[in-house]
Structure formats: structure tokens, C-alpha cells
Amino acid sequence: MRKVKTIEPQAFDVELQGRGVPLLVAFLKRNERYSGQVGALEATCRQRGGSLRCFLYDEDYLDMATERFSVKGTPTFLLFHEGREVDRLIGESDGDTLNEFIGLSLSGLDRADSP
Numbered sequence: 001m002r003k004v005k006t007i008e009p010q011a012f013d014v015e016l017q018g019r020g021v022p023l024l025v026a027f028l029k030r031n032e033r034y035s036g037q038v039g040a041l042e043a044t045c046r047q048r049g050g051s052l053r054c055f056l057y058d059e060d061y062l063d064m065a066t067e068r069f070s071v072k073g074t075p076t077f078l079l080f081h082e083g084r085e086v087d088r089l090i091g092e093s094d095g096d097t098l099n100e101f102i103g104l105s106l107s108g109l110d111r112a113d114s115p
Helices: 009-016 034-051 059-068 095-113
Strands: 005-007 023-027 053-057 076-081 084-090
Touching: 005 009, 009 023, 009 053, 009 059, 023 034, 034 053, 034 095, 053 059, 076 095, 084 095
Parallel strands: 005 053, 023 053
Antiparallel strands: 023 076, 076 084
């Protein structure tokens, strides 16, 4: 079963305000690296189960995303939690790197929330 869904800007806004599970969004162009990057995203999302929602930003709206999210190039991965961007990973990635990025980013939030 596929864990990663393609998302358009309007649906993204709804998801962003959704439940408190972190949201990972990949901004990818269809090129020779596309399938490898989608595979890494799929593997990471499967591994994290229900603790992470994963989306692929609809390629038809990438120009809009570059302006709204200051995405300068692809691939770019943005991690959101509680409605705000908490970190970003720029450049080609594999599943292990994505997992490490998510873990470090979210553990930093836990430390920041501690008294």
C-alpha cells in the first residue's frame, strides 16, 4: 500500500491544520532522480508508520511552492509540526538520511518544549 500521496496547495492547507502528527512534504521534479527520491520517501514513511504523514507536492504547482515556501530547487523536503515548518532538507536523499533528518528535527522540538 502506498503511504505517500500527491497533494495540491488547497489540500495542503487543510492537512497543515490537521491532527498533531508531523507532516513531511517532498518537492520533486520528474527527472532521472524522481523515482529514487519517491522510493526513499515511501520507505521512510513506511518505517515511521502512523507517526508521520507524507506527501509529494503536486508538480503542477511547484512554481507556486517556490514562492510560498522559498523552495529554491528540487529535491527539497519540508517537515511541518503543529502547523509550522520546523526544518528542511535540501538535495538528493536516501531513506536513512531522511529518517535521520526527521528524528533529529523532531527531537530538537522535544528539547525546546522541555522546561
